Amino acid sequence: DQQVKQNSPSLSVQEGRISILNCDYTNSMFDYFLWYKKYPAEGPTFLISISSIKDKNEDGRFTVFLNKSAKHLSRHIVPSQPGDSAVYFCAASDDTNAGKSTFGDGTTLTVKP
Amino acid sequence: NAGVTQTPKFQVLKTGQSMTLQCAQDMNHNSMYWYRQDPGMGLRLIYYSASEGTTDKGEVPNGYNVSRLNKREFSLRLESAAPSQTSVYFCASKPGQSTDTQYFGPGTRLTVL
Numbered sequence: 001d002q003q004v005k006q007n008s009p010s011l012s013v014q015e016g017r018i019s020i021l022n023c024d025y026t027n028s029m030f031d032y033f034l035w036y037k038k039y040p041a042e043g044p045t046f047l048i049s050i051s052s053i054k055d056k057n058e059d060g061r062f063t064v065f066l067n068k069s070a071k072h073l074s075r076h077i078v079p080s081q082p083g084d085s086a087v088y089f090c091a092a093s094d095d096t097n098a099g100k101s102t103f104g105d106g107t108t109l110t111v112k113p
Numbered sequence: 114n115a116g117v118t119q120t121p122k123f124q125v126l127k128t129g130q131s132m133t134l135q136c137a138q139d140m141n142h143n144s145m146y147w148y149r150q151d152p153g154m155g156l157r158l159i160y161y162s163a164s165e166g167t168t169d170k171g172e173v174p175n176g177y178n179v180s181r182l183n184k185r186e187f188s189l190r191l192e193s194a195a196p197s198q199t200s201v202y203f204c205a206s207k208p209g210q211s212t213d214t215q216y217f218g219p220g221t222r223l224t225v226l
Contacts, residue, residue, distance in 0.1 A: 009153070034214065043117070043203050043217030044156070089155055100146075100171065101215065103155035 003027045004092050006104035015113050019077040023090035023104055026071060030092035033066060034101065035075050038087045047088075048075070080111045115139055117218035119204050125224045126194045134189040134221050136204030142216070143209050145187035147171075147179060149200040150220075156203060162187055194225045 005024045013019045021035075031052040036044035050057040050064045050073065057064045063076045077084055087108050091101040120135045138145065143164045148156040158171030162181040176198060178190045187206075191198060201222050205215040 004155070006155075036217075041220070043205075043219050045217070046214040049214065100158060100161060103148075103157075105153065105155040 001026070002105075003030075004090060004102045004104040006088075006090060006107050008107050009105070010108045010110070012110045012112065013080050015082055015111055016079045019080045019084065019109055019111065021075045021077075021088050021090075021107050021109065023073045023075075024071060025073075025092050027092070027094070027102075028071070029094040030102075032093050033064070033073050034091045034093075035064065036089045036091060036103075038089065038106070044089060077109075080109075082111045082113050085109055085111050117204055117206055117216050119202075119218035119221050121221060122219070123222050125226065126191075127226050128195060130194050131190070131192050132194065133191075134202055134204075134223075135186070136188065136218060137186045138204075138206040138216070139185065140206060140208075140216065141184070142206035143184070144207050145181065146205040146207075146215065147177075147187070147189045148203045148205065149173065149198075150203060151200050159189065159202075191223075194223075196225045199223060199225045 003026050034049040035047045037047050038044040050066050055066050066073045087106045089103050089106045091103045093101040117138045146161045147159040150156050157173050160179040162168045165184045168179050180188045201220045203220050204218040207215045
């Protein structure tokens with residue numbers, strides 16, 4: 001049973017428009033959520049996180065929303081830029097589990113000029 | 114400050130051969146992790162070390178062993194490689210067990226023939 005799911009393997013948007021990356025989870029013990037970005041032939045790099053005590057976290061063009069009742073989080077990029085094209089992973093963890101993170105399968109975002 | 118380094122970058126093995134993947138971090142982090150990423154999938158945890166001197170199994174430990182040599186280094190060993198172990202392997206570290214960010218190495222691309 002996959003505890004963290006990214007149901008869209010790919011997403012294509014036009015430059016300047018909004019990109020919305022979605023992630024669903026099933027484990028109600030998760031209390032910390034992270035987004036990572038990955039380019040080909042590189043390791044993932046951390047982007048933004050959100051704790052379960054919050055429902056929104058903003059960082060410039062990027063905003064993460066957390067809906068705990070729906071066990072759903074999303075990451076919005078506004079405006080999208082071609083340099084945002086990459087694979088995005090969401091991950092979830094809980095303090096009781098040695099800080100281990102469970103990752104989704106990733107969404108490949110393509111931003112067209 | 115190199116962050117997390119992994120050697121080798123690429124490796125081709127024949128079925129039954131053994132090898133060790135090396136990982137080192139220079140950030141004085143306590144926790145270190147080994148993941149594998151198969152095509153179209155997320156990162157799956159193989160083994161982790163919450164602190165120097167301790168190691169524990171992750172989601173997919175079969176066929177692997179690990180050694181936390183010291184605080185800096187965490188190696189992953191394949192005793193008898195199998196084609197199912199063809200994957201990209203990522204090492205990561207983070208300051209402690211709390212739910213903070215992981216820092217990833219660039220990965221090792223392993224092919225088992």
